[in-house]
Amino acid sequence: GQNIDQPTEMTATEGAIVQINCTYQTSGFNGLFWYQQHAGEAPTFLSYNVLDGLEEKGRFSSFLSRSKGYSYLLLKELQMKDSASYLCAVSGVDSNYQLIWGAGTKLIIKP
């Protein structure tokens, strides 16, 4: 079957670095997405990984290990506006290429 696990909530300090992990199970893996969702708003696209390794995009980086079914989102130089939920979503043959979504990790940034 298909399954995505992420921590429910994390807390970090402004200016620090935080890593949000995501583990998944799917057959015929076809890519992993990270989205940011502020409370009461729609998800916005952050990053996409289909090959192993690190993709860097400004303060945000995303890593993928297909053999381990594992990804992380790394946020550097945290700002108060980064307080949001971060959702991991996976595309695979199992789901006919539709995204299977995690429940999201709520990130709380403290001054």
Added chain:
Amino acid sequence: DAMVIQNPRYQVTQFGKPVTLSCSQTLNHNVMYWYQQKSSQAPKLLFHYYDKDFNNEADTPDNFQSRRPNTSFCFLDIRSPGLGDAAMYLCATSRDTVSNQPQHFGDGTRLSIL
């Protein structure tokens, strides 16, 4: 700017009273999706259209219907809303389903049931 627009942002309806949510897009994407999202939960895919080809998820209740009269517009009809249907409804688009182009979301419609 090209975008996905959902109307209204907030919708209140009565228990059992039909309601329609709308979505339009200027991205000219082939695929349009409707998701239901409840607080602190993952978005749940209800159905999607690839052009005019309708795809219903197996566990989407019969109470939910959708229409896509043209490329730009898609509607979600809830025939007899129950209290459990109170949620955020998200419309999204993508260029296609296989190439892993990201999905672009509208701002959502928050539905309340009285």
